[in-house]
Structure formats: C-alpha cells, structure tokens
Amino acid sequence: MTPLSTPVLSESASAICLALVLLVPLAGVGLILINCGLGRSRSAAHMMLASLCAMAVAVVVFAAWGFAWQGLATHPGHTAMLGGRPWSLLGAEPWLLRGLPMDGSPWSLSLLLQMFATALVVLIPLGATSDRWRLTACAFSTTLLTGITYPLFAHWVWGGGWLSQLGANYGLGRGFLDGGGAGVIQVVGGMTALSMACILGPRHGKYMADGMPAAIPGHNTVYVLFGCLLAWLGWIGLDSAGAILFAGVATGRVPLIAINTTLCAAVSGLTAVVITGKRFGRPDASLSGNGWMGGLVASSAAAAFVRPAAAILIGLVAGILVSYAVDSLEFRIGVDDPGGAVSVHLVGGLWGLLAVALFGNFAEPYQWLAQVVGIATLLGFVLPLTYGLNALLNRFYPQRVEPEGERQGMDLHELGSGAYPDFVTHSDEFLQR
Amino acid sequence: MGASIGQTGLKLVGFFLLLAGWLLVLFALILLPAAGSRTAFVCVGLLIEFLGFGLAVRSHMRLGDERE
Numbered sequence: 001m002t003p004l005s006t007p008v009l010s011e012s013a014s015a016i017c018l019a020l021v022l023l024v025p026l027a028g029v030g031l032i033l034i035n036c037g038l039g040r041s042r043s044a045a046h047m048m049l050a051s052l053c054a055m056a057v058a059v060v061v062f063a064a065w066g067f068a069w070q071g072l073a074t075h076p077g078h079t080a081m082l083g084g085r086p087w088s089l090l091g092a093e094p095w096l097l098r099g100l101p102m103d104g105s106p107w108s109l110s111l112l113l114q115m116f117a118t119a120l121v122v123l124i125p126l127g128a129t130s131d132r133w134r135l136t137a138c139a140f141s142t143t144l145l146t147g148i149t150y151p152l153f154a155h156w157v158w159g160g161g162w163l164s165q166l167g168a169n170y171g172l173g174r175g176f177l178d179g180g181g182a183g184v185i186q187v188v189g190g191m192t193a194l195s196m197a198c199i200l201g202p203r204h205g206k207y208m209a210d211g212m213p214a215a216i217p218g219h220n221t222v223y224v225l226f227g228c229l230l231a232w233l234g235w236i237g238l239d240s241a242g243a244i245l246f247a248g249v250a251t252g253r254v255p256l257i258a259i260n261t262t263l264c265a266a267v268s269g270l271t272a273v274v275i276t277g278k279r280f281g282r283p284d285a286s287l288s289g290n291g292w293m294g295g296l297v298a299s300s301a302a303a304a305f306v307r308p309a310a311a312i313l314i315g316l317v318a319g320i321l322v323s324y325a326v327d328s329l330e331f332r333i334g335v336d337d338p339g340g341a342v343s344v345h346l347v348g349g350l351w352g353l354l355a356v357a358l359f360g361n362f363a364e365p366y367q368w369l370a371q372v373v374g375i376a377t378l379l380g381f382v383l384p385l386t387y388g389l390n391a392l393l394n395r396f397y398p399q400r401v402e403p404e405g406e407r408q409g410m411d412l413h414e415l416g417s418g419a420y421p422d423f424v425t426h427s428d429e430f431l432q433r
Numbered sequence: 434m435g436a437s438i439g440q441t442g443l444k445l446v447g448f449f450l451l452l453a454g455w456l457l458v459l460f461a462l463i464l465l466p467a468a469g470s471r472t473a474f475v476c477v478g479l480l481i482e483f484l485g486f487g488l489a490v491r492s493h494m495r496l497g498d499e500r501e
Binding site for chain 2: 375379388
C-alpha cells in the first residue's frame with residue numbers, strides 16, 4: 001500500500017515528537033494510580049492487575065486488528081460514495097502490523113502514539129467500575145472496546161475518516177479537530193465508563209434504603225494526587241504529539257500547547273478546590289484531583305488552537321462542570337462512579353471539543369459545526385454502540401462479581417490475597433446498610 | 434416487574450432517539466447543500482439526541498428507585 005502523502009517533519013522535529021510520544025504512558029500510570037487510590041483498600045491489588053490486563057489486551061487487539069481498522073490519515077481506507085462525496089468509514093491496513101516500516105517516520109510515530117492511546121482509553125472505564133468488575137469480564141469488555149468501538153471512531157477522526165474530512169468535503173472548517181484525543185480517547189472511554197457503571201449497578205452499601213448515597217472514601221489520597229501529577233506530564237506529551245501528528249500543528253507550537261495544558265489543569269484544579277471548600281467547609285482532595293484531571297481532559301482538543309487566556313477560561317468551566325457532575329451523577333441519577341471517570345472524561349471531554357469551536361482561531365468558517373457533528377456522532381453512535389455491546393456481553397457473561405466476592409473484597413475473592421496484608425480491615429465496611 | 438419493563442422500554446426509546454438524531458445529522462450533511470438548512474438540521478439532530486439521552490438517564494433513575 002502506497003502512502004498518499006506523509007506529514008513532513010525534520011529530523012529534530014521527529015526527535016522532539018518521539019520524546020513527546022514517550023511521555024504519554026505517564027498519563028496511563030497517573031490514571032491507574034488515581035483509580036486505585038479512589039477505590040477501596042480491599043480491591044487495590046485487583047485494580048492494579050485489572051489495569052495491567054486491560055492495557056495488555058488493548059495493545060494485543062490493537063496489533064491484531066485494531067490498527068488495521070483504525071488506519072492512518074495518510075493511507076487510503078475503505079471508502080463509500082455518499083451524496084457524491086467520499087466517506088472513509090474504516091481503515092484498510094494489514095493485520096498484525098505486517099509490512100509496516102518502523103523507521104522513525106512521522107507515520108510510524110503516529111502508529112506508536114495510537115498504540116499508547118489505545119492503552120489509555122481502556123483505563124477510563126476501570127475508574128467507574130472498581131470493587132465490582134470481574135477480571136475476565138473486564139478483559140472481554142476491553143476486547144470489545146479496543147476491537148470495535150474505539151478503532152471505528154479513531155479512524156473517523158485520526159485515520160483520515162469522514163469526520164476529519166468534513167472540511168474538505170463539506171466546507172466545515174478544518175474538519176472535526178481533536179488532536180489530543182478529547183473525543184477519541186476521553187469521551188469514548190467516558191461513555192464506556194458510564195455504560196459499565198449503569199450495567200453493573202452501584203456497589204453494595206452505596207445507596208441507603210431512602211436512596212441517599214453513602215460516602216465510600218477512596219483508600220489512598222496520596223496515590224490520587226501523585227497520579228494527577230504524573231498525568232500532567234503524560235498529557236503534555238499527549239496534547240503536543242497528538243496536535244503535531246493528527247492535526248498538522250508545527251512543532252514550534254509545543255510550548256504554547258504545554259502552557260495551555262498546564263493552565264487548564266491548574267485553573268480547573270483550583271476551581272474544584274474553591275468549590276469544595278465553599279460547599280464542605282474545607283477542600284476535598286479527591287474532588288480537587290478530579291478537577292485537575294478534568295482540566296487536563298478539557299485541554300486535549302483545544303490546547304493547540306487557543307490563546308492562554310482562553311485556556312484559563314476553559315479550565316475554569318471544566319472545574320465547575322466536573323465538580324457538579326460528580327454530585328449530579330451520585331445524588332440525582334444514581335450512578336456509582338468511584339473514580340469520577342464519567343464526570344472527568346465524558347463531561348470534560350465534551351466540553352473540550354466544544355471549546356475548540358468557541359475559542360479557536362480559524363480562518364475557515366463553520367469549524368463549530370464540524371465540532372457539533374463530531375459530538376453528535378459520539379452521542380448518537382458511540383454511546384449506543386458501547387452500551388449495546390457491553391449489555392449483550394453481560395447477558396451471556398455476567399460482568400459483576402457475586403455478592404460474596406464484593407463483600408469479601410476483589411483482592412481476596414479473585415486474587416487470593418490482599419494488597420495490604422498488614423492493614424486492619426474495618427468491620428463496619430461489611431455491615432448491611 | 435411491569436414497571437421495570439416499562440422503564441426498559443423508555444431506555445430503548447432513548448437509545449432509538451440518540452441514533453435517530455445522529456442519522457438526521459448525517460442526512461443533513463449528505464442531502465442539504467445550503468449552509469443554512471444544513472446547520473439547522475444538524476442542530477435539530479443534536480437536540481433530538483439530547484432528548485434521547487435525557488430519556489435514557491430518566492429510565493436509569495426510575496430503575497434505581499424500583500431497586501430500593
């Protein structure tokens with residue numbers, strides 16, 4: 001297969017880009033620590049192992065057929081003619097990464113970044129499902145996510161698919177723009193997290209008889225906040241490398257992207273500190289961490305296209321949205337999301353996609369409409385698809401652990417030993433509510 | 434039990450509206466060349482999706498009430 005065209009990067013620009021791509025796994029490490037810290041101590045080892053297994057399944061599926069369907073923007077995919085315009089619907093790369101020269105060229109960097117992004121997206125649902133998702137079920141669900149849902153949408157945005165071509169085909173700005181993966185990674189992962197939290201139901205003892213939620217605090221706030229710091233480094237790499245490789249941004253804009261990413265996270269985190277401080281009398285560390293992460297997520301799409309002042313505003317709104325979304329989900333809708341994955345990744349990601357249209361400087365008209373079409377595709381296609389696939393899997397292979405396993409803790413039940421054998425387990429955690 | 438079936442139906446209607454809204458957006462892109470009408474139909478499609486999402490969420494809330 002002959003490349004149609006290749007993004008041009010000088011040798012030094014390629015080296016910078018490679019360094020940025022290699023920062024991306026830190027975002028995954030951060031997410032794992034956050035998910036682990038916000039869960040119960042009796043499921044901590046299970047969460048770490050589930051994260052490793054999910055990432056392992058994700059990269060194997062990516063290599064087997066995920067990349068073949070996801071494709072590269074510079075290679076032709078499976079295309080249909082609709083209304084006289086070409087609509088690229090699916091990638092057409094060789095399976096098992098066969099015949100792809102790994103030569104440090106821009107598109108081999110794209111391949112590497114796509115693999116890391118695949119490993120990142122599967123960590124998001126784990127935050128919403130901790131303490132009750134069986135390990136094998138998690139592996140099967142991850143296969144569905146990385147084998148069907150994710151590569152489809154990733155091809156449409158990053159692989160030269162129809163969403164990325166909205167500009168060329170229909171005059172909608174530069175097409176759907178999402179360099180850092182606010183939609184491709186965060187919203188797709190967040191929608192899967194929402195689906196899984198609804199399918200699994202709340203943790204035992206989360207809701208009282210009168211419907212009020214009980215507070216089940218995370219077991220290690222230090223993990224959570226350290227995870228936020230690691231994620232910050234990873235996000236700088238993700239936003240910068242994604243903007244260069246998937247949105248055609250020059251490497252000279254990396255400082256601006258890093259500044260915007262940092263500003264977004266900082267303002268969003270501070271906003272959550274102030275909001276929780278006002279509401280509860282003192283700042284809530286976990287929710288503030290969620291605010292920080294919400295800012296990172298919101299920066300993903302917009303960091304390369306907005307000025308720092310706009311990044312501050314994006315972070316401010318992200319902090320408000322995430323803080324109130326956590327409460328709305330728990331109190332009003334009844335979704336038990338221990339890691340705040342839905343609020344941070346789904347809500348923050350959607351806001352980030354919209355922020356590109358609101359604050360981005362584009363010469364081409366109708367960029368906002370391209371972003372709206374992308375958001376409509378996420379809501380109208382990705383959400384029903386990921387919910388339907390997981391509901392179907394749940395029908396044939398129940399994904400929730402047995403009540404006895406939940407009471408005992410996932411570590412003992414599924415792994416046979418606890419993460420902290422020297423810790424005293426508090427008996428009130430086992431009381432029926 | 435009957436109410437639960439009703440809520441599941443409500444959830445299905447919600448998902449149907451999500452899909453229908455998206456298809457309206459796609460048809461607007463493919464069939465409408467004029468920028469004004471295309472924009473209007475895309476926005477209407479998104480509104481239908483919000484309605485569908487609201488119904489799906491509502492059905493989840495009621496299912497939760499029944500569990501209690």
